[in-house]
Amino acid sequence: MNRLNRDTIVAIALLILCGVFFQQSFGILTDAFRSIAIGQMKPDLWPQIILSALTLMCFIYLVQSVVSPPPARDKRGGLKGWLAHYLNPILCYITFLIFLLVMPYLGMLISGFLFVFALMSILGGFERRNLVVNAAVSVVFVGGMWLIFTYGLGVLLPRNELYPYF
Amino acid sequence: MIIENVLAAIDVLLTVKIFFLMAIGVVAGLIAGAIPGFTIAMAVVLVLPFTFTMNAIEGIATMIGVYVGGLSGGLMSGILTGIPGTPSSVATTFDGFPMARKGQPGMALGIGVWSSFFGGVIAAVCLMLIAPQLAKIGLEFKPWDYFALMIFALTVTASLAGEDLVKGLIAGLVGLLVATMGEDVVVGVPRFTFGIDAVQQGFAFLPVLVGLFAFSRLLSDVQDREKARKNLGAQSAESVKIEHMKAAREILKRWGNLLRSSMVGVFTGVLPAAGSSISNILAYDQAKKYSKNPKEFGTGCIDGIIAPEAANNATAGGALIVMMALGIPGDIITAVMIGALLIHDVTPNPNFIAEEPVIAYSIFIAFFISNFFMLALQSVTLRGFVMVTKVRMYQLAPVILFYCALGMFALNNVDFDMWALFWFGVLGFVMRALGFPIVPIILGVVLGDIAENALAQVIALSTDPTHFLIRPWSLFFITLSVFSIFFSAWQHQRGTKVWTLWFIPVFCIIMTVPLLMMEGYVRPVFGVGLGLFGLYVLVKRYRAGWPLDEAEFIPEVQEAEHLNE
Numbered sequence: 001m002n003r004l005n006r007d008t009i010v011a012i013a014l015l016i017l018c019g020v021f022f023q024q025s026f027g028i029l030t031d032a033f034r035s036i037a038i039g040q041m042k043p044d045l046w047p048q049i050i051l052s053a054l055t056l057m058c059f060i061y062l063v064q065s066v067v068s069p070p071p072a073r074d075k076r077g078g079l080k081g082w083l084a085h086y087l088n089p090i091l092c093y094i095t096f097l098i099f100l101l102v103m104p105y106l107g108m109l110i111s112g113f114l115f116v117f118a119l120m121s122i123l124g125g126f127e128r129r130n131l132v133v134n135a136a137v138s139v140v141f142v143g144g145m146w147l148i149f150t151y152g153l154g155v156l157l158p159r160n161e162l163y164p165y166f
Numbered sequence: 167m168i169i170e171n172v173l174a175a176i177d178v179l180l181t182v183k184i185f186f187l188m189a190i191g192v193v194a195g196l197i198a199g200a201i202p203g204f205t206i207a208m209a210v211v212l213v214l215p216f217t218f219t220m221n222a223i224e225g226i227a228t229m230i231g232v233y234v235g236g237l238s239g240g241l242m243s244g245i246l247t248g249i250p251g252t253p254s255s256v257a258t259t260f261d262g263f264p265m266a267r268k269g270q271p272g273m274a275l276g277i278g279v280w281s282s283f284f285g286g287v288i289a290a291v292c293l294m295l296i297a298p299q300l301a302k303i304g305l306e307f308k309p310w311d312y313f314a315l316m317i318f319a320l321t322v323t324a325s326l327a328g329e330d331l332v333k334g335l336i337a338g339l340v341g342l343l344v345a346t347m348g349e350d351v352v353v354g355v356p357r358f359t360f361g362i363d364a365v366q367q368g369f370a371f372l373p374v375l376v377g378l379f380a381f382s383r384l385l386s387d388v389q390d391r392e393k394a395r396k397n398l399g400a401q402s403a404e405s406v407k408i409e410h411m412k413a414a415r416e417i418l419k420r421w422g423n424l425l426r427s428s429m430v431g432v433f434t435g436v437l438p439a440a441g442s443s444i445s446n447i448l449a450y451d452q453a454k455k456y457s458k459n460p461k462e463f464g465t466g467c468i469d470g471i472i473a474p475e476a477a478n479n480a481t482a483g484g485a486l487i488v489m490m491a492l493g494i495p496g497d498i499i500t501a502v503m504i505g506a507l508l509i510h511d512v513t514p515n516p517n518f519i520a521e522e523p524v525i526a527y528s529i530f531i532a533f534f535i536s537n538f539f540m541l542a543l544q545s546v547t548l549r550g551f552v553m554v555t556k557v558r559m560y561q562l563a564p565v566i567l568f569y570c571a572l573g574m575f576a577l578n579n580v581d582f583d584m585w586a587l588f589w590f591g592v593l594g595f596v597m598r599a600l601g602f603p604i605v606p607i608i609l610g611v612v613l614g615d616i617a618e619n620a621l622a623q624v625i626a627l628s629t630d631p632t633h634f635l636i637r638p639w640s641l642f643f644i645t646l647s648v649f650s651i652f653f654s655a656w657q658h659q660r661g662t663k664v665w666t667l668w669f670i671p672v673f674c675i676i677m678t679v680p681l682l683m684m685e686g687y688v689r690p691v692f693g694v695g696l697g698l699f700g701l702y703v704l705v706k707r708y709r710a711g712w713p714l715d716e717a718e719f720i721p722e723v724q725e726a727e728h729l730n731e
């Protein structure tokens with residue numbers, strides 16, 4: 001996918017997003033708020049001003065991407081190349097997503113340790129020496145921060161469901 | 167009055183606890199600054215959750231410590247290894263590294279450390295003198311003027327933050343749109359909740375900011391698998407002793423360069439989105455232009471270290487001036503600080519210095535004192551900071567991501583803030599990958615509610631839009647907004663297109679109109695002077711036949727703009 005296509009697609013996606021938000025903005029002013037005093041700003045006015053400007057800019061962006069095509073970029077080998085290029089960030093997001101999903105059950109300490117250890121190993125490699133170092137770093141930094149927040153700052157962090165002491 | 171406020175602030179700040187917190191902050195900043203790829207903003211973001219349990223003064227003093235430490239930390243790795251710890255120290259490596267390789271690492275570090283110190287102190291003095299005066303001007307603002315100021319802040323950020331103005335403006339508008347989600351600030355009507363109850367309260371400012379900036383930035387840093395597994399900086403920490411006295415003497419001999427570079431830093435800091443990554447290169451360029459021996463630059467020249475280091479520390483003072491006086495963040499770090507102040511129910515605005523003098527003057531003094539801490543701590547713990555650069559990004563990123571999540575949870579003790587962090591992290595990464603600048607989005611989020619409030623006041627007072635054009639300050643900012651839109655194009659085409667030759671003179675002439683409309687004598691007289699100057703330049707260029715080789719292009723500045731985020 002070259003940049004011309006990419007910019008055009010992004011501009012179209014943004015315009016669709018503007019449409020969705022515009023449609024939502026017409027539902028902001030319910031009957032209960034239609035009687036707001038004259039001279040007081042209606043709650044849908046400011047979002048609609050922003051959306052109008054955003055739509056205009058997205059339209060200019062679309063025209064710009066079609067009329068003056070940007071220089072061609074290096075091809076990254078289709079979907080496979082794209083995946084290889086963005087593999088690390090994608091893995092980070094997936095790991096973080098899993099961390100958020102399991103945290104209510106495992107608690108901040110255990111899920112945090114697992115998250116940091118797993119992500120370090122994914123990004124750094126699964127060699128035995130690495131795993132030991134990663135585990136040590138995870139215990140020290142996650143445990144240390146958990147102790148500071150729980151006992152130092154008095155923050156009530158989520159605890160695990162089976163053994164709710166940590 | 168000023169002395170009373172300064173004394174009251176000193177009374178509050180002079181406690182062992184605050185000094186200890188500031189020292190910890192400076193150390194944290196120095197460490198963060200020493201690690202290539204780890205920005206000062208990230209360090210401030212990481213320290214932020216620890217300030218939730220502190221009062222406003224303690225919290226902000228700690229973060230200012232991080233800010234000042236971070237600005238100076240980058241010079242260590244830059245001078246000793248040639249790899250700048252932060253974009254703020256890029257120009258320091260041009261002469262610092264050659265000087266260290268010539269066998270004078272102690273002198274190079276001394277010049278860097280003392281220039282940072284002097285730059286910071288000069289900026290602190292400017293901050294104390296300028297911010298209250300600027301705030302007095304800010305008190306003249308009515309809602310029309312304040313709204314126009316917000317528009318100017320957004321347009322200038324969009325213009326300066328990236329290559330493409332349209333993308334910058336789209337980013338700023340997306341930020342404003344994000345700020346509208348949840349209950350509206352005037353009557354509390356829910357907007358754009360898409361049926362999700364948690365969104366009804368709106369997004370807390372900090373998870374959005376941390377997600378958009380820190381989260382997405384970290385993932386960009388680990389994108390390259392090989393790079394993520396390598397040491398970030400030095401392989402070995404050299405045993406170096408800083409030559410303090412000699413360095414300080416050499417700098418004071420070059421006081422002209424020191425003063426000029428510090429002022430470049432302060433001025434750059436005042437502009438939204440133009441941070442220390444730009445100021446250090448601008449100051450280096452100016453120092454080279456004014457030097458009697460420009461050919462020495464790049465070979466280990468003292469002036470080449472003084473300029474960037476004085477400028478990058480002074481930038482913090484400039485950014486704090488606009489934050490304190492007008493409530494507008496000068497950079498991402500001051501945006502985080504505004505977030506921290508909001509947590510403590512303190513809202514920076516033109517009334518801030520008058521209404522909260524103790525907090526305001528505490529910020530001034532904390533910035534001043536932090537520079538002394540930086541000087542002392544950088545010298546003592548030099549070896550440790552260079553050792554820190556041995557850390558690998560794949561180890562650093564997961565720990566920071568966890569700290570970010572922990573900190574955002576601690577903000578309101580709700581999971582939703584961590585989910586906001588995640589989703590805005592995705593948004594930030596995607597926008598970065600598509601070439602949209604992040605700074606305008608953040609500024610849009612910060613200024614969204616403030617701008618809406620100002621507009622609500624405008625409409626409550628009058629629905630006549632001509633007030634925007636007949637009020638001097640409003641017209642002043644609208645004119646600046648219009649010209650700032652074209653500023654990016656002017657910067658890129660300067661000296662190569664005829665229109666760039668009349669851009670600045672015409673700007674000066676048009677700015678005369680709002681200045682003439684202002685009360686008193688000083689501003690109208692200044693306006694007339696500005697107009698005459700514009701006219702003179704215009705006539706001069708017309709007579710010369712619009713010479714296209716007149717202006718000079720600075721490629722380094724454009725490069726620095728990309729490093730700004």
